[in-house]
Amino acid sequence: MNSIFSKIISLILCLSIFVCTVPAFADDTLYDDTLTHAFDVLFQLGVFSEKDIQAIDPEAKVSRGEFVLAVTNLIGAEGLSHNEGMQGFSDVTASNKYYNSVMVGASLGFINGSGDGKFKPNDKITASAAVKILVSLLGWDDAAQSKGGYPSGYFAKANELELMDGLSFGYEESITMRDVIILLYNTISADILVIDSISGDSVSYSVNDDGILAQYRGICKSTGKLLGSDSVLLCSNERPSNGEIIIDNKVYSYTRNNSNELMGMFVEYYYDKDDNIIALVEEYEANTVKIITTKDIVGYSNNKYSYYDGNKIKNINISKDADVAYNGSVLSSFTTSFLVPANGQVKLIDTNSDNNADSVIIDNYDIYVVKGADSQNEMIFDKYEPTKILDLKKYEAYYITDDLGNNLNLSELNQNDVVSVAASFDKSVVKILYSNREFEGKVTAITQNGKSIIVNDAQYDVSASALSEAAKIKLGKNYIFLLDIMGNIASIISSEDSYRWGYLIAARETRGLDKAVVIKLFGEDGAMHYFEVRSDIILNTEKTELQSLYNALLDGNSKVQSGIVRYRFEGDRLIEIDRDVDNYYTGYNPDKTPLKKIRWTKSASAFGGKIAVNEATKYFALPIDDDAQDDEYQIITTSYFKDNEIENCISAYRENTDSHIADVIVTYAESFETSIGQYAPIRIVEQIVQAIDPEGNAGIKIKFAGGEEAFVKDNNVLNGVKSLDNPDVVHNLVCGDIIRFSRDANNLIKAIELVYDRVGKKVKGDPSVNYDDVWGVRVVLANVYSKENDNLLITKTSLDTPGITVPYSDVETLFANKFTIYKCYVSRGEYVVEEGSVSDIYDYKTMGASHSKIVVSTTDGQPRNIIIYQ
Numbered sequence: 036m037n038s039i040f041s042k043i044i045s046l047i048l049c050l051s052i053f054v055c056t057v058p059a060f061a062d063d064t065l066y067d068d069t070l071t072h073a074f075d076v077l078f079q080l081g082v083f084s085e086k087d088i089q090a091i092d093p094e095a096k097v098s099r100g101e102f103v104l105a106v107t108n109l110i111g112a113e114g115l116s117h118n119e120g121m122q123g124f125s126d127v128t129a130s131n132k133y134y135n136s137v138m139v140g141a142s143l144g145f146i147n148g149s150g151d152g153k154f155k156p157n158d159k160i161t162a163s164a165a166v167k168i169l170v171s172l173l174g175w176d177d178a179a180q181s182k183g184g185y186p187s188g189y190f191a192k193a194n195e196l197e198l199m200d201g202l203s204f205g206y207e208e209s210i211t212m213r214d215v216i217i218l219l220y221n222t223i224s225a226d227i228l229v230i231d232s233i234s235g236d237s238v239s240y241s242v243n244d245d246g247i248l249a250q251y252r253g254i255c256k257s258t259g260k261l262l263g264s265d266s267v268l269l270c271s272n273e274r275p276s277n278g279e280i281i282i283d284n285k286v287y288s289y290t291r292n293n294s295n296e297l298m299g300m301f302v303e304y305y306y307d308k309d310d311n312i313i314a315l316v317e318e319y320e321a322n323t324v325k326i327i328t329t330k331d332i333v334g335y336s337n338n339k340y341s342y343y344d345g346n347k348i349k350n351i352n353i354s355k356d357a358d359v360a361y362n363g364s365v366l367s368s369f370t371t372s373f374l375v376p377a378n379g380q381v382k383l384i385d386t387n388s389d390n391n392a393d394s395v396i397i398d399n400y401d402i403y404v405v406k407g408a409d410s411q412n413e414m415i416f417d418k419y420e421p422t423k424i425l426d427l428k429k430y431e432a433y434y435i436t437d438d439l440g441n442n443l444n445l446s447e448l449n450q451n452d453v454v455s456v457a458a459s460f461d462k463s464v465v466k467i468l469y470s471n472r473e474f475e476g477k478v479t480a481i482t483q484n485g486k487s488i489i490v491n492d493a494q495y496d497v498s499a500s501a502l503s504e505a506a507k508i509k510l511g512k513n514y515i516f517l518l519d520i521m522g523n524i525a526s527i528i529s530s531e532d533s534y535r536w537g538y539l540i541a542a543r544e545t546r547g548l549d550k551a552v553v554i555k556l557f558g559e560d561g562a563m564h565y566f567e568v569r570s571d572i573i574l575n576t577e578k579t580e581l582q583s584l585y586n587a588l589l590d591g592n593s594k595v596q597s598g599i600v601r602y603r604f605e606g607d608r609l610i611e612i613d614r615d616v617d618n619y620y621t622g623y624n625p626d627k628t629p630l631k632k633i634r635w636t637k638s639a640s641a642f643g644g645k646i647a648v649n650e651a652t653k654y655f656a657l658p659i660d661d662d663a664q665d666d667e668y669q670i671i672t673t674s675y676f677k678d679n680e681i682e683n684c685i686s687a688y689r690e691n692t693d694s695h696i697a698d699v700i701v702t703y704a705e706s707f708e709t710s711i712g713q714y715a716p717i718r719i720v721e722q723i724v725q726a727i728d729p730e731g732n733a734g735i736k737i738k739f740a741g742g743e744e745a746f747v748k749d750n751n752v753l754n755g756v757k758s759l760d761n762p763d764v765v766h767n768l769v770c771g772d773i774i775r776f777s778r779d780a781n782n783l784i785k786a787i788e789l790v791y792d793r794v795g796k797k798v799k800g801d802p803s804v805n806y807d808d809v810w811g812v813r814v815v816l817a818n819v820y821s822k823e824n825d826n827l828l829i830t831k832t833s834l835d836t837p838g839i840t841v842p843y844s845d846v847e848t849l850f851a852n853k854f855t856i857y858k859c860y861v862s863r864g865e866y867v868v869e870e871g872s873v874s875d876i877y878d879y880k881t882m883g884a885s886h887s888k889i890v891v892s893t894t895d896g897q898p899r900n901i902i903i904y905q
Contacts, residue, residue, distance in 0.1 A: 068319050069201050070213060072303075073220030079291075079314035080248075080305065082108045082219060093213040094897055100133035100156030102165055102215060103146060106172065107136040109219055110251035124154040131156065145171035159209040166193045169218060173247065174228030174240075196225040203850065211897070223248055223256065254305050258318055259283035260386060260394075261302045262358060264294045266434050266464055268365045269358040269394060274463060277432075280312070287312045292440055299358060299394025300324070301386040323385040325351060325392075328521060330496065332381065335374045340381065351383055354391040361397045363466055364459035373397065378498065378521060379457070400455040400468070402500040402519045404526040408448040415448065415456075415467075418526070419500055425456060427465065435467040437696070438649050439640070443469055447693050451528065455520035472518040473651035475560075478508050488524060490516065498523040518650070534601045535559050536653045536699050538668070539612070542595045544585045552584050554609065556602065559653045561670040566609035573611035599655075599688045599699055620646055620687035620697075627659050627703050629684040635676035646687045648673075648697050655701045675702075677778070711788050715775040717812060717892050718743065719857055719902055720768050721868045737768070737784070740857045740868045740902075745776070747784045756787045759797045769793060770866040771859040771904065773814060773890060790814045791890050793859065793866070793904065798890065812894050817847075819887040822878035825852040829891065834879045849891065851876060853898040860905040868902075875903050 070093070077083065082105050083091065112135060127137045133156045140146035145168050146154070163186035170179050170189045173196065182188035186206045193199050198221045202214055210218075227250055231239040248254040262270040263281035272281055280289045282304065289312040301321035305314040333341035338353045359366040361373045374381070376399035383392035403425060406418040413433075417423035427433045427445075435443040435454075448454065448469065458465040480489035485505055487496050497505045498519055504527040508514065517526035537558040545551045545567075552568045571580050579587055590596035601613040622631050633643030641647045656675060658667040676683050688699040719740040726736035726746070735747040747753055756774075758764040768774070771793035778784045791798045791814060798816040817829040820841050828846045832839070851873045858871035879887045892899040 070216060072316060072319050073216050075316045076223070076303070076305070076314055077109070077216060077219055079316070080109065080254075091212055093211060093216070094895060095212050096159045096209045096895075097212055097215050098157050099154065099160045099164065100127075100131075100137070102160045102210075103140050103156075103168070104133055104136045105215060105219060106145075106168060107139050109222070110172070110247060112136055112139050124152060126153045127156055140168070143172070144176075145169075161206070162204045162208050162210050162214070163189070163206045165210055165215070165218060166190055166198065169193065169198055169222050170196070173222070173225055174230075178228075197221055198225060203853075208896075211895075213897075248305065253308050254313055255307075256303070256305050258301060258303050258321075259285075260358075261294060261297050261300055261315075264298065265432065266466055267295050267298045267360055267363045267396065268463075269299055269360045269396070270365060271367070280315075286310070289315060291315070292442070296440070298360075299382070299384045299386075299396055321386055321388075323388070325383045326380055327351075327383070328380045329376055329378055332375055335371050340374075340383070352391045353383070353395060354389075354393040357391075357393045357395050359395040359397070362399055362457040362459045363464040364461050366397070373460075376400075378402070378523075380521070398457045398466075400457055400520060402498045402523075402525050403454045403456060404500055404517070405448050405450055405452040405454060407450065408445050410444065410446040413445065415445075415454065417500070418451065419503060425465075429462060430458065430465045431463045433465045433467060435469060437469045438472070439647055439696075441695065447691075449691070451517065451526055453517045453519050453525045468520045470518060470520045472522075472649060473515060474518075475513060475515045477513050478510055481505070481508060481510065490514075496523045498525045501525050501527055534603050534611075534613070537564070537600055537602050538655055538657060538701075539588075539595070539597055539600045539614070540668075541597070542585060542588050550581065552581065552588075554588075554612075556600070557655070557657075557665075557668045558602075559655075559670060563665045563668065564604075566604065566607070568609050572609055573613075575613055575615050599701060601690065616698075617689050617692045618686060619689060619692070620685070622684040622686045623703065632682035632684045634682050635673065637673065642676075642683070642685060642687070642700070646685070646697050646700070647695055648700065652697050653699050655699065657701060657703055659703050711775055711777045711786055715777060715788075715812070717773060717775055717790060717814060717899065719859075719868055719900065720770055720772045720774060722770060723768055734783075740870075741855070745778055745784050747787075749785075752784055752787060756789055758795075759789055759792050759799055760795060766792065770868060771902075773892070773902065775812070791816065791902075796888075796904075812892070814890060814892045816888070816890050819876060819878040819889055820846055821880050822876060825850050825873050827851050827876065827878070829889070834883075834887065849898070851901060854891070854901040855899065856901045856903070858903040858905060871903055875905075876901070 123138055123141070127134055137146065137154055137156065167179075167185060167189045170176065170192050175192050175196070179185075179188040179192040182191040190206070198218060200221055201217050204210060204214065223246055225246065227243045227247055228240055229243050229250065231241050233239075243250065245255065248256065259282040261280060261282055262268075262284065263272060263275055265275055265277045265279065268274050270281060270284060272284060275281055275286055278288060278290050279286050280294045281287075282302065287304075287306055287310045293315065297315065297317055301318045303316050303318045304312050306312045327340065327342040331343045333343060333348055335341070338355060340351045340353065341348055342351070366373055374395075374397060376397055378401075379397065379399040382396040384394035384396075385392050386394065403415055403423070404418040406416040408415050413427040415425040415427070435445060435448070437443055453470055453472075455468040455470060456465060457468070476491035478488055478490055479492065481487075485497070485502060487494050488505060488508065495516070495518070498521075501524050505524070508527065512529075515528040516524050517528075519525040535558055537556045539554070539556050541555045543553050545553060550569075554566045554568060556564045556566065558564050568581065568584060571578055572584065573579065574584065574587055588595050596614070598614065599616055599618070601616060602609065603611040622629060622633075624630055633645065635642050636644070640649065654671045654673065654675065656669040656671045683702055686701045687697040688701070689696065690698050720737060721740050722738040724736050724738070725733070727733060732748065735753065736744055737747065738744050753768070754765050756766045756768060758766040766789050768787075772789065773791035774787050775790055776784050776787045789799060796816065798814055815831070817831055818834050819827050820830045820832075820834070821828040827849055829849065830841045830846045832841045832845050856871040856873065856875065857868055858875050859866060859868045876889065877887055888904050890902045890904070
């Protein structure tokens, strides 16, 4: 199935399951299913606070104080207290943020400090210390002592308890947040040793397999199939009330709103004695999910869907006792008219790996382009069909959600909004999905039947709601298009009739009898506009006479007030400017100096978990100086923000203060990355080609192994790549070279550093193969001396002498399956780089020195790449 991390971020966090900020991770490629599943559980259980979660970096080393805080959060430290009068630690006073956690841990006996009366909360915690804390917390101190004591005995017991499943580290190795997440998740399911009774010198123990959560918080863990909520019902039970869900025919209280995304799946959940679910996540190993849309469905017959997968027709079998829901209501009998939606999708879930879908969720949408929404009478009126009215009073319940799964009120729907309506056949529920997906473009072609339009060289299907409007389209003209939930064009507006976003830069009054106000404005179309206003216009919704327009544009310092505006024009004539937009998140002072920096999370479509965006959001990159050259003003895409790589300083604007979606994001040029930082990414060059960058400019594109690309606009950048032999000689990059680089926020490479020269077989810095020297970014050219399954012994010792024996002091061991593996070899006379596997790695002992050459890269000891040079 797909990456669970992608699902959590794009479906769970993005859909506002949590009422806190979305975590911003350094690199979501670091996450496997196990780690992400563990993180999601711990997050919902409150191990990480809203304040802390934003800064979590999975590769960061964790301090002793941070670890103990996480452990006590897991067991519910807010409900625990330490022994009054007990002696604490001299370096953890009552004002220290870790004080309560450390004192609770000392009271419960699972921490002892460093042996000198100190706890050293800011020191990085070692694997030995972390494992001892958890084994002690679980009550297995005596057993660990009997196995050899600290640290080996505790490691042995931890392995028995399966605390370190999925982890590998040495005793004194500092552990990362990644390790902490896995350790704590494994601790949840570990057996706990508890005291049953004490009689004299005799103590009676028993093993409690309910686990640490049951012991300290009264929370139990279970798994089952999610079958119902107040908006979707897959079983014959009575529909649950708002705030309730059904798992395996039992009703639980659950207040977060991710249940519909998990509907029909096998889930893992945590609940208290009152059947309140505290955490709910997908049991990722159990579910296989396939979504097919109407346009891909070929048909349904004999308990089987046929659908297009590219140009091939494939089939999916449906279990004869499958649970089926149509538009939110359970479907007891299978009829083709229901099972093949006219406009929607079918979600098929196999929860038991028998290759038959046992959950089928069908959504069939009717599209409305809102003319008006009457919240008092609970009605929605369609813009294109006067008689088409959605009367919500006819249904027992209705729900309106946006693209991110947040609940909306009927009053928040505005004219021209597009909503996709899925009404149940039994009138029990209607789901209304608001999709504010908007784009502008020139129509270059229309299919003969008028059901598809080519805009900006991309083809879009037209929904039934917009066919009449599509028939009025003129080729070569610009329009604004709004898409429904299925990505079809649902509404068409002439761009001249609509408002646009822009940045007001300056204005001046002309002299002489022919008076005019010249306004300089940078538009969302990426063009610099100079409007000569010679008549009255609308300013901030009020008609403003020409003679007073200029003064109305000034601020308190008699200077034109620059900033984000909405404007409307016809041809060359400016009609309206509206400066009353909501700057609801400010990253800059008025003088444009940074205030706050947050990370962009691509999979969640959000900045720092605070600023949500969608397809309609406009992105402005502006110079600090309003007198800058016109070409310094840019309209950009989200690639500018480099997913999870750097923090950005932005301001966010919106038209409607009731909306939580940003209409405009503004950043200033000083956020550009200008130097190769300590942790600049390492990439393997695959190909260098002349190309057009995203802004339409000619340049050089460097393609990297793994599919990433970046552009070089300045030839001086390539000329600045120096040979590893002679810093006065320019190195011409070739396939198989390994580089580090810096790039600006527009994905343009600004500086390149050669790390490995494929032709010269040289590595920068020539780091030793020595496990004690692993911190920072490390690239080493080595020989594979020996290989045993996935485990390699690598060395820098020359292997030119047949039968040479390399001592263990000159080797380093690593597990190749933890690395991303590429191989570089000659094909048809040209070097190529492609993904490899452990089986592509050969060792000296079996193949000789010429076949055992690899380059290994790590960051702070964490695996990154192995490149095999054949």
